[in-house]
Amino acid sequence: MFDMSHLTELSATLEQSVIEKDIEKIQLLCEENDRFILTIQPLENPVDNGKVKRFILLHQAATQLIRDVHAEMQKQLYQTNKTRKGVSKYKGVKNAE
Known part of the structure; x- marks a missing residue:
């Protein structure tokens, strides 16, 4: 059986990270608690x-x-790659200093 207090703490931290849209923290939490x-x-x-x-919904x-x-x-x-390809077609760009 798993630790319910850890689940409660993890849920609270994960919820705060989702609210703040803190991608790095979400990834770190999930990685550390996999x-x-x-x-x-x-x-x-x-x-x-x-x-x-509740935790399942937060995780989703x-x-x-x-x-x-x-x-x-x-x-x-x-878009960046598409723009670069479009810009490189101009001869002036290739010869620019």
């Missing part, structure tokens, strides 16, 4: 099970935020 997160299971106690469900929100940021970064990288 083994713990994988041990989480539904519980019979309704109060504890509610805490587990954090994961979605990471995906959204990744997609935006990919889009910006594509």
